Amino acid sequence: MADVAAAPALLGISVCYASDKVEWLRELQVEPGTTIGIAIERSGVLEAFPDINLTTQPVGIYAKKKTLDTVLRERDRIEIYRPLVADPKESRRKRAAKREGASGSPAAPD
Numbered sequence: 001m002a003d004v005a006a007a008p009a010l011l012g013i014s015v016c017y018a019s020d021k022v023e024w025l026r027e028l029q030v031e032p033g034t035t036i037g038i039a040i041e042r043s044g045v046l047e048a049f050p051d052i053n054l055t056t057q058p059v060g061i062y063a064k065k066k067t068l069d070t071v072l073r074e075r076d077r078i079e080i081y082r083p084l085v086a087d088p089k090e091s092r093r094k095r096a097a098k099r100e101g102a103s104g105s106p107a108a109p110d
Helices: 036-043 088-103
Strands: 011-018 023-030 059-061 064-066 077-080
Touching: 011 036, 023 036, 036 059, 036 077
Parallel strands: 011 077
Antiparallel strands: 011 023, 059 064, 059 077
């Protein structure tokens, strides 16, 4: 009887994206060695949201930015991040100026 190498187990991962109107989540089974870029392509998210641009939009796994060539592990959740609507520094400056104007005294730093 010859030893038959078992096929590698598939990895359970998910791909998620949230637009300003809808949240999208797809569970996938992928082969070991699959990268973030390949999983995103297989998930169908690019067809569902044609405005996604992977050359300008960052991606990550559980809120940690990663590159498209990152190899996936079991239970990874790939996230595609949307561009920021406003510059966070400018938003803080505006809030501080508003507080300073309302109270008549300088605002405490954020």
